[in-house]
Amino acid sequence: MTASAVNMPRDPMALSCAGVAVRIGEKTLLADATVELAAGRVTAILGPNGAGKSTLLSVLAGQRAPTQGRVTLDGRPLEAHGMPALALRRALMPQESAVAFDFTAQEIVALGRYPHRRAPGRDEDAIVEEAMALTDVSALAGRVLNTLSGGEKSRAHMARALAQLWHSRPDGASRWLLLDEPTAALDLAHQHSAMRLLREWAGRGVGVVTVLHDLNLARRYADEVVVLGGDAGGPVQGPAAEVLQPALIERVWRTPCQPVTSADGTVQYLFG
Amino acid sequence: MSQRFSARAVLGGSALLLVAAIVLGAVSGAYAISLSQLWNVLTTLGQGADKSPEHLVFLNIRLPRLLLGVAAGAGLGMAGTLMQGLFRNPLADPGLVGISSGAALAAGVTIVLGASLWPSLPRTLGSWTLVLMAFGGGLCVTLLIYGLSRSEGGTRMALMLLAGIAVNALAGAGLGFLSVMATDEQLRSLQFWLLGSLGGARWSAVLLVAAAVLAACVAARSLAAPLNAIALGEAQAALLGVDVERIKRRAVVVTAVAVGAVTATTGIIGFIGLIAPHWVRMVAGPDHRVVLPASALLGAALVLCADTVARTAMAPAELPLGVLTAFIGVPMFLWMLRRFRGRI
Amino acid sequence: MNGRRAMHIRFHRRDVLRLLGASSLGAAALPLFAQEPKLPKLVTVSGAITEVVYLLGAEGQLVGTDTTSLYPAAARATPKVGYMRQLSAEGLLSLKPDAIIATNESGPSVVLDQVRSAGVKVEIIEADHSWGEVQRKVQAVGRAAAREAQARELQAKLDAEWAQVQQRVAAFKGRKPRVLFVLSHSASPQVSGEKTAAHAVIGFAGGINALGGFQGYRPMTAEAMASAAPDIILTSTQGIEAHGGVDRFWQRPELALTPAFRKRSLITQDALLLLGFGPRTPASIADLHEKFATALA
Numbered sequence: 001m002t003a004s005a006v007n008m009p010r011d012p013m014a015l016s017c018a019g020v021a022v023r024i025g026e027k028t029l030l031a032d033a034t035v036e037l038a039a040g041r042v043t044a045i046l047g048p049n050g051a052g053k054s055t056l057l058s059v060l061a062g063q064r065a066p067t068q069g070r071v072t073l074d075g076r077p078l079e080a081h082g083m084p085a086l087a088l089r090r091a092l093m094p095q096e097s098a099v100a101f102d103f104t105a106q107e108i109v110a111l112g113r114y115p116h117r118r119a120p121g122r123d124e125d126a127i128v129e130e131a132m133a134l135t136d137v138s139a140l141a142g143r144v145l146n147t148l149s150g151g152e153k154s155r156a157h158m159a160r161a162l163a164q165l166w167h168s169r170p171d172g173a174s175r176w177l178l179l180d181e182p183t184a185a186l187d188l189a190h191q192h193s194a195m196r197l198l199r200e201w202a203g204r205g206v207g208v209v210t211v212l213h214d215l216n217l218a219r220r221y222a223d224e225v226v227v228l229g230g231d232a233g234g235p236v237q238g239p240a241a242e243v244l245q246p247a248l249i250e251r252v253w254r255t256p257c258q259p260v261t262s263a264d265g266t267v268q269y270l271f272g
Numbered sequence: 273m274s275q276r277f278s279a280r281a282v283l284g285g286s287a288l289l290l291v292a293a294i295v296l297g298a299v300s301g302a303y304a305i306s307l308s309q310l311w312n313v314l315t316t317l318g319q320g321a322d323k324s325p326e327h328l329v330f331l332n333i334r335l336p337r338l339l340l341g342v343a344a345g346a347g348l349g350m351a352g353t354l355m356q357g358l359f360r361n362p363l364a365d366p367g368l369v370g371i372s373s374g375a376a377l378a379a380g381v382t383i384v385l386g387a388s389l390w391p392s393l394p395r396t397l398g399s400w401t402l403v404l405m406a407f408g409g410g411l412c413v414t415l416l417i418y419g420l421s422r423s424e425g426g427t428r429m430a431l432m433l434l435a436g437i438a439v440n441a442l443a444g445a446g447l448g449f450l451s452v453m454a455t456d457e458q459l460r461s462l463q464f465w466l467l468g469s470l471g472g473a474r475w476s477a478v479l480l481v482a483a484a485v486l487a488a489c490v491a492a493r494s495l496a497a498p499l500n501a502i503a504l505g506e507a508q509a510a511l512l513g514v515d516v517e518r519i520k521r522r523a524v525v526v527t528a529v530a531v532g533a534v535t536a537t538t539g540i541i542g543f544i545g546l547i548a549p550h551w552v553r554m555v556a557g558p559d560h561r562v563v564l565p566a567s568a569l570l571g572a573a574l575v576l577c578a579d580t581v582a583r584t585a586m587a588p589a590e591l592p593l594g595v596l597t598a599f600i601g602v603p604m605f606l607w608m609l610r611r612f613r614g615r616i
Numbered sequence: 617m618n619g620r621r622a623m624h625i626r627f628h629r630r631d632v633l634r635l636l637g638a639s640s641l642g643a644a645a646l647p648l649f650a651q652e653p654k655l656p657k658l659v660t661v662s663g664a665i666t667e668v669v670y671l672l673g674a675e676g677q678l679v680g681t682d683t684t685s686l687y688p689a690a691a692r693a694t695p696k697v698g699y700m701r702q703l704s705a706e707g708l709l710s711l712k713p714d715a716i717i718a719t720n721e722s723g724p725s726v727v728l729d730q731v732r733s734a735g736v737k738v739e740i741i742e743a744d745h746s747w748g749e750v751q752r753k754v755q756a757v758g759r760a761a762a763r764e765a766q767a768r769e770l771q772a773k774l775d776a777e778w779a780q781v782q783q784r785v786a787a788f789k790g791r792k793p794r795v796l797f798v799l800s801h802s803a804s805p806q807v808s809g810e811k812t813a814a815h816a817v818i819g820f821a822g823g824i825n826a827l828g829g830f831q832g833y834r835p836m837t838a839e840a841m842a843s844a845a846p847d848i849i850l851t852s853t854q855g856i857e858a859h860g861g862v863d864r865f866w867q868r869p870e871l872a873l874t875p876a877f878r879k880r881s882l883i884t885q886d887a888l889l890l891l892g893f894g895p896r897t898p899a900s901i902a903d904l905h906e907k908f909a910t911a912l913a
Contacts, residue, residue, distance in 0.1 A: 026505035063511055087513030099556035100503040107500075114501050115513045134589070303710035327707070328734045333705045399725050456799065456806075457701065457721055464702045471704055472726035575783030588680060588707030592668045 014038045015060060015176055015207060020069035022055050029055040030182060033069070033235050035226055039174035039207035042198055044222035044240070047210060048253055051229030052181050053211040054095060058210065061092040061178050074173065075212065089114035089173050091161035095180040095211075097153075099145050103155045106132065106141040112163035121167065129162040132156075136190065145268055150185035165206060177201060179210040183217060195221040215253075216268045219244055227252060240268065282556040286569035290342070293576035296337045300580045302587035303329045321393040332475075339482055340473040341579050342572040344538050345548075347485040347530035351494055351569020352545030353552075353564050354523045357499035359429050362553075365546040366531045368436045369524055370413035373443035375535040377468060378409020380450040383462045402465075403477060406536035413439060414528040418521075426517045429506075467592030468539040470579050481533045488530035489568060495523055503558070543597045544571045549604050554608055574601065633704060647750055656762055659711055660716035661700045664894025665741070665753050666691050671770055671895050674761040679711040682722075687888055687896075703752070705730040715760035717753075719743040745816035748874050749893045770895070778897035785822040785905050793908050795823035796846035797877070800855030805868075806833040813891040818850065821904035842873040849876045850904075852887035881911045 017081040022029040030052035037060070038045050038099070044045045058064040059071055062078040071078045078086070091112070099108065107145075110128045113120070121127070132138045135155040141150060145156060158179070167177045183191040199221055202208045212218045216242060218225055225243050227236045230252045236243055249257040249269065258270045287389060318329075322520045352364040359368065367373065371396055381389075382405045400492040417439050421432035453461055468582040498519045506516050524562075534541070548571040552563045635835065635845035651683075659680040660666045660681040666685035669678050680695045697707055700722045708716060708731050715737040722728070722740070732738050739756045743749055751771060758767020797814035799806045808814040819827050827834075834840070849871065859865040871877050889900050 061511060063507060083510060086512035087511065090511075092508075092511050094505075094508060097505055099505075099510060101362065103500075103558055107557070107559065111501055111504060111512065114497065117497065140303060148339065163406070225348070287732060301710070302704065303705040325712075325734065327704050328708060329709055330875060331731055333709070382882070452835060455812075460699070461701055461723070464699075469702070471702070472724045474730070583704065583706065586698075588704060588710055589683075589696055590702065590704040592702075 009070035014174070015073050015209075017056075017060060017066070017071040017241060019058055020056075020066040021070065022052070022059060023063065023067045030059070030066075030228075031234075033059075034227070035235055036059075036099075037176075037207055037209055039176070040202055040205050041223040042202045042210070043209045043224045044210055044212045044218035045226045045228065046215065046218055053228055055153065056226075056235075057092070057178055057180055057209065057211050061090060062086055063092065073083075073176075079135055080243050084115065085163070088175040089165065089169055091164040091178065092236065093157050093161040093177075093179040093182055095184065097157055102144045102146065103191055104142055105137055105145050105148065109137075109159045109163055112160035113166075115164060118129050127163050127166045128159075131159040131166065134162060135159040137195070151187055151190060154182060154185045155190065155194075162201075174207055176207045176209065179208070181211050181213060183212065183214060185237070191217065215244065215249065216272060219268060244269075262270055276557045277555050279556065279559070279562040282552065282562055283569070286552070286566045286573070289573040290569045290576075293580075294338060294342070297576045298334065299331075300584050301329075301334055302583060305330060305334075316546070318388050329555050333473075335593075336475050337470050337473040338576065339580070340470050340478045340537065341576045341609045343478070343482040344470070344541060345544055345570075345572035345575030346568040347481075347488060347534045347571075347576070348541060348544040349525040349548035349567035350485075350489055350564060351531045352547075353549040353560065353567045354492060354495065354499070354527055355545070357502065357560055358520060359433065359493075360505075360525045362550060363546075366394060366527050367440070367545070368433065368557065369527060369529040370417045370436055370443070371410040371528055373440045373533055374413025374478040375406040375410035375444040375532060376540060377413070377446050378405040379465050380447045380462055381405065381409075383465065383470050384450045384454045384458050388400070399472075403536045407532050410532035410535060411528055413443065414524065414532075418524055427520045429520075430457075453513040458616075464592060466537040466596035469582075469590070469592055470538055470575075471590060473537070477537050481537050481546040485530050485535035488526045491522065492526050492564060494525070495519060496564045497567040499523075499560040499564075513519075515616055518560070538593070540594055541597055542594050543573065543601045544574055547601050548555045548574065550605070551608060621845065626787060640668050656714035656760060657712065658714040658757075658760055659697060659708060659716045660685060660757075661697065661703065661716065661722045662688060662741075662890040662892075663691075663754075664750070664897075665717050666718070667758060667892070667894045668754050668757045668770070669761065672757060672763050672766045674757070674763055677761055679713055680708070681718075682718075684888065687886075688824070700707060703727050705734075709734055709736065713752070715739060717756050718758055743813075743893065745811075745813045745893060747897075749898055750774065750778075750895065753894065774895055774898060781898050781902045781905070782820075784902070786818070787829045788822055788905070788909065790909060790912060793823050793912050794826040794875075795821075795828040795846040795850050795908070796844055796849045796874075797850060798836065798851040798855065799849065800858050805836045805855075805870075807836045807844075814850070814895065817890060817901065821901045821908060823848070823904075823908055825903040832888070835872050836868075838870040838873065841870045844874070846874055846876050848881040848883055848908065849874070850883050850885075850890075852890060854887050856884055879911070883911070884909045 018034050018035045021031050035054055041060055045056060047053050055064070059066050062083065073081060085224070106128060109132055113127065129138070132141060135158045137152060137159055139154045140152055140156065145153060148156065161179070162175060165177055166177045169175065183194055185213055186194060195217055198208045198210065222240045223239065225240045227243055227248065230236055230248065236248065246259055255271050259267050260270055262268050292479050299307060305326045310330065313327050313330050324570045348366060355364040355366055355368055356362050379402060382402045385402065417432060417435045418427065420435035421427050423431065454462060498509070501512050501514045502516065502519065510516050517542040532589060549563055551570060552566040556562045556566060574597065577602050579593055580590040581600065582596050654893055655677050658669060658674070658677050658678045660669055660678065661682040663684040663686060666681050667687055669675060670688055672674065675690065678694055680697045681691055682697055682700045684700060685691045692713060695711060697703055700718065703722065705727045716731060717739045719741050720743055726737050737760065739760060741749065741752045741756055754771050754774065758764045792887050794819045797808045797818065799808060807827055808829050809832060810825065811831040812833065815825045826844040856862055856865055866877065866880065883904065889896050
């Protein structure tokens with residue numbers, strides 16, 4: 001599946017950050033990032049280790065306040081929305097999550113419905129079941145999460161994020177699914193099925209923003225990429241095909257890169 | 273796949289256990305009251321009939337003691353659950369926030385230095401002094417530990433743990449110093465206070481404690497679902513819309529009030545806050561919406577059972593309660609560990 | 617004439633016999649008709665008070681004692697209500713006493729209030745370590761046991777003993793020894809200053825408390841002992857046992873610099889006898905006084 005290389009209109013109501021920097025003491029985690037994200041697209045955040053990908057994602061999620069700059073959603077600053085309101089339309093799947101006590105996978109996925117507890121739908125149980133089916137963890141429903149493998153835990157957390165955003169908002173507000181390296185622990189088959197799932201959700205209008213370490217997955221499934229860690233300050237944002245040129249890849253990741261075209265027409269890269 | 277009992281079964285079972293413990297406590301005691309006499313007392317309540325000795329013993333001595341036991345166990349069980357949920361650690365117990373050690377230190381000060389600090393205090397007010405000092409001491413130490421654990425990001429549980437360890441050690445040292453200064457009699461009084469007892473439960477104090485614990489339990493209900501979310505980690509819980517700071521503050525306050533009121537009246541009753549939540553989790557899973565109420569019920573049942581043994585094993589003398597909660601609690605806990613060890 | 621007198625006497629004897637028979641029958645019938653007063657049942661909390669009960673012959677009325685009531689030996693077999701500072705209301709009431717006699721060191725006070733409100737008389741005796749304390753104990757037991765006459769007798773006897781002992785002590789012309797009391801209940805031994813039972817006892821027996829300037833008990837330190845410089849160490853037999861014997865006791869480093877150590881001047885007495893402030897106190901003081909005199913000689 002190719003990413004369409006069209007001019008993406010910049011939507012002022014979307015999720016965006018301007019001039020965001022995050023510093024802790026002397027250390028700069030993220031320097032001067034200006035990014036605009038639109039709903040209905042899959043955007044991949046890429047970069048080498050330490051480039052600030054997770055930091056950018058957490059700032060966009062509202063989890064972390066930037067030292068400088070601001071983040072806006074629908075034209076208003078994130079703080080103005082308030083965390084409980086944000087939780088109704090924005091989910092963040094973390095890179096790793098240490099869960100206390102022996103909650104089962106199903107109970108963890110059900111926690112995704114916590115923000116909706118004041119206005120539960122009639123199908124709360126069904127949502128949890130279907131979310132688990134989407135990420136292929138239905139068979140693990142009754143198992144204690146902490147006894148599962150890394151990949152199984154990842155899929156359970158992804159199901160939780162999906163459950164959180166299950167229904168579209170009655171007021172038509174955009175939904176945002178943010179994921180931090182969702183494929184890191186997954187096996188090959190699940191990596192691709194997960195990315196296809198994300199594309200499907202983007203197709204339904206959800207804004208999908210995912211940190212990825214695998215450039216090939218990004219090239220194949222993302223509409224747009226944001227590359228951090230280039231020497232030219234600030235992230236490079238644009239359609240995947242345009243941005244992911246061998247020259248940039250080699251500059252940012254310091255690895256020789258050779259593009260090849262696969263049988264279905266997608267460009268993939270060989271490294272080393 | 274996991275052999276858990278349903279919420280209804282667990283809550284129903286705990287409630288039944290509590291009722292059984294209350295009945296056992298009502299019919300047992302150093303003073304022999306037959307079942308028919310007990311029935312007579314219960315059915316002629318409030319009739320102002322001539323008070324037989326059985327009436328007086330049951331209504332003025334045994335009944336307030338039963339109610340105090342229920343309040344104490346419920347408060348400790350509930351607070352233990354809150355602390356374990358807050359610290360995201362099954363080894364936490366209410367003592368971590370310093371309530372018990374603060375109360376103990378204040379009690380020590382009152383017992384050892386009370387005569388020199390308040391020499392002209394009449395005897396009846398003197399017993400209230402100990403209760404009020406212990407309650408105040410517990411609250412002060414908790415406030416101190418909570419204050420020490422605050423940083424710009426909010427309250428950090430790791431800081432609270434460390435501050436709690438340090439302040440608890442200081443309180444312990446203070447108690448040690450007081451016991452060196454104490455006369456033999458004061459030392460024995462302090463020792464007994466530290467071992468815990470439901471004796472000397474008078475209606476005025478019992479009703480206050482029961483009210484405090486009831487208020488705390490009601491306030492704790494709204495903490496159950498957020499604590500489930502906090503099990504994912506404070507960051508994830510915040511992303512789910514949980515006001516983590518507010519939850520922490522409320523949990524600490526509820527614990528301080530409940531455990532403070534109980535400890536001020538009964539001395540230190542150990543072990544209940546630690547094991548009651550564990551037992552419930554072993555049979556019901558970790559959902560706080562079940563663990564919180566079930567721990568309160570189970571804690572109350574445990575305290576009542578231990579107190580019944582304390583009152584009858586060496587009648588007409590009494591054993592200290594804190595010793596019994598350990599003697600009874602530990603073997604049962606070890607049995608449960610073996611029984612359910614596959615899921616530890 | 618003889619016959620008539622004999623008949624007279626026989627008649628007289630018969631009458632007397634009949635009268636005696638009637639009255640003995642009547643006497644046997646008395647319990648059925650008269651209300652014999654039941655003697656009140658007692659619980660005593662404190663060893664000395666229990667001793668008074670036995671001396672008044674009222675042990676049949678004793679239904680319970682505390683753990684410090686160890687004399688006479690029979691007292692150990694009575695039901696124990698626990699340690700005097702940690703009494704149980706229901707426990708006390710289950711013995712169905714009419715009165716409880718305790719010192720002001722007993723507690724908790726709420727328990728005693730609960731017992732009072734159940735209709736049991738609770739007599740508290742102020743323990744001020746004076747002879748008055750012993751007198752109050754005797755009077756209180758006499759009142760509570762309805763044996764006031766015997767109590768007054770016992771009181772008089774004890775007062776006389778006490779007066780005798782005090783006279784002997786006052787008449788003693790020798791130097792008053794410096795005495796130090798060591799309390800050994802817990803791991804670290806403590807020594808007693810003013811306002812303690814030991815301080816009073818030492819004074820009564822004609823000695824001087826080697827430690828002054830503080831009240832209550834303090835841990836025993838070598839420097840404090842050296843500066844106190846007691847001629848005699850006084851302690852309880854239970855304390856010596858806890859130390860493992862007299863020799864082990866003298867091995868304690870704190871004692872090495874005292875004059876008492878040089879002459880091994882140690883006086884021991886049973887703890888209850890020594891500090892109980894009860895009916896055996898005059899004998900205890902007399903014994904102490906003699907030993908003081910011998911030690912200095």
